Amino acid sequence: MARWSKARMPKHWLTALEKRVRTAWDMMEAFSDEAECRRILEAMVWARGHFCPFCGSLSSAPIAGRDVGKKARPGLCQCAEPEYRGRFTVTTRTPLHSTKLKLSALLRAIWRSPQTDKGMSSPPLAELAGVTRTTAWWMSQMIRLLMAPGEDLLEGHIEADEVMVGGKRRKDPSDAVARRNKQGHTTKRPVPVTIQRPQTLELRASPGRAVARPLMGVSAAALQQVISTVVAATATLMTDQHGGFAVVGRSYADHQSVNHGQLECVRGDVHVNSAEGFNDRVRRTVPGVFHHISQQYSERYLDEVAVRWNQRICTGMATRKSRSGKVRARARYDR
Numbered sequence: 001m002a003r004w005s006k007a008r009m010p011k012h013w014l015t016a017l018e019k020r021v022r023t024a025w026d027m028m029e030a031f032s033d034e035a036e037c038r039r040i041l042e043a044m045v046w047a048r049g050h051f052c053p054f055c056g057s058l059s060s061a062p063i064a065g066r067d068v069g070k071k072a073r074p075g076l077c078q079c080a081e082p083e084y085r086g087r088f089t090v091t092t093r094t095p096l097h098s099t100k101l102k103l104s105a106l107l108r109a110i111w112r113s114p115q116t117d118k119g120m121s122s123p124p125l126a127e128l129a130g131v132t133r134t135t136a137w138w139m140s141q142m143i144r145l146l147m148a149p150g151e152d153l154l155e156g157h158i159e160a161d162e163v164m165v166g167g168k169r170r171k172d173p174s175d176a177v178a179r180r181n182k183q184g185h186t187t188k189r190p191v192p193v194t195i196q197r198p199q200t201l202e203l204r205a206s207p208g209r210a211v212a213r214p215l216m217g218v219s220a221a222a223l224q225q226v227i228s229t230v231v232a233a234t235a236t237l238m239t240d241q242h243g244g245f246a247v248v249g250r251s252y253a254d255h256q257s258v259n260h261g262q263l264e265c266v267r268g269d270v271h272v273n274s275a276e277g278f279n280d281r282v283r284r285t286v287p288g289v290f291h292h293i294s295q296q297y298s299e300r301y302l303d304e305v306a307v308r309w310n311q312r313i314c315t316g317m318a319t320r321k322s323r324s325g326k327v328r329a330r331a332r333y334d335r
């Protein structure tokens with residue numbers, strides 16, 4: 001049996017595709033053939049060569065097209081390890097596992113979704129991919145799973161703030177059961193937002209990563225548990241006067257805060273303006289695109305907003321006058 005040991009796809013494959021697919025017409029033409037779409041998806045998933053998704057072996061062989069009693073489906077491979085010899089395709093053990101959809105529809109949705117400024121709802125995605133709205137909703141959820149952040153902790157100067165998402169106001173605000181443990185008499189969930197400040201403001205520089213994770217409760221212990229999973233202990237934490245952040249800040253190398261209750265927004269380089277900007281983006285995206293965020297899928301929606309935030313690059317500096325008449329420079333970002 002033929003063995004593939006660290007087989008590598010051509011490095012120029014995806015580069016040539018990115019240069020060729022610039023408009024919606026280019027996208028429809030590039031993602032029209034199923035065999036071509038499979039090659040594109042394999043180049044993205046197996047950029048360093050075929051590997052078994054079950055045991056991680058780099059030795060495998062394609063069996064599609066062989067006489068194995070019945071016709072093998074396209075893209076089917078078999079692990080070459082004698083103790084396993086499992087079969088897999090490029091979508092095995094991914095968010096697209098066991099999908100019956102055409103790869104052309106999936107790639108169109110994957111290409112189009114990041115192109116929009118705030119996202120794409122299910123109805124226009126269904127028209128683009130040629131599927132039903134229910135299928136388009138499932139596709140959008142799978143794409144959001146692909147946007148999950150890595151496990152690297154945020155370091156340096158970190159801004160932290162909190163935003164409330166999801167839920168709805170109870171019909172009877174005077175009901176003690178409906179109001180129990182619900183901030184603002186709603187079923188909204190608190191979401192701590194952490195923003196890593198950029199290391200530099202040079203052209204094409206990244207703005208720094210953003211991570212948002214919903215809380216399961218409203219206690220300081222729950223807040224600390226979430227923050228500790230995304231922010232390194234050596235970081236400098238900058239927050240507002242929130243009591244929960246005061247407890248969390250004890251676990252970090254340094255903790256600075258501003259008092260919004262006293263109308264203190266900035267003190268030197270201490271502020272949470274970037275985190276509040278992310279919160280505003282969440283508040284605009286929910287009614288404009290998502291319309292509703294359920295507690296079950298709130299983390300996926302927040303990951304999508306964070307990915308669009310992280311995709312921005314610095315395009316230069318712009319000057320503006322403050323309310324006091326002083327001229328200040330601020331960085332401009334674009335996606």
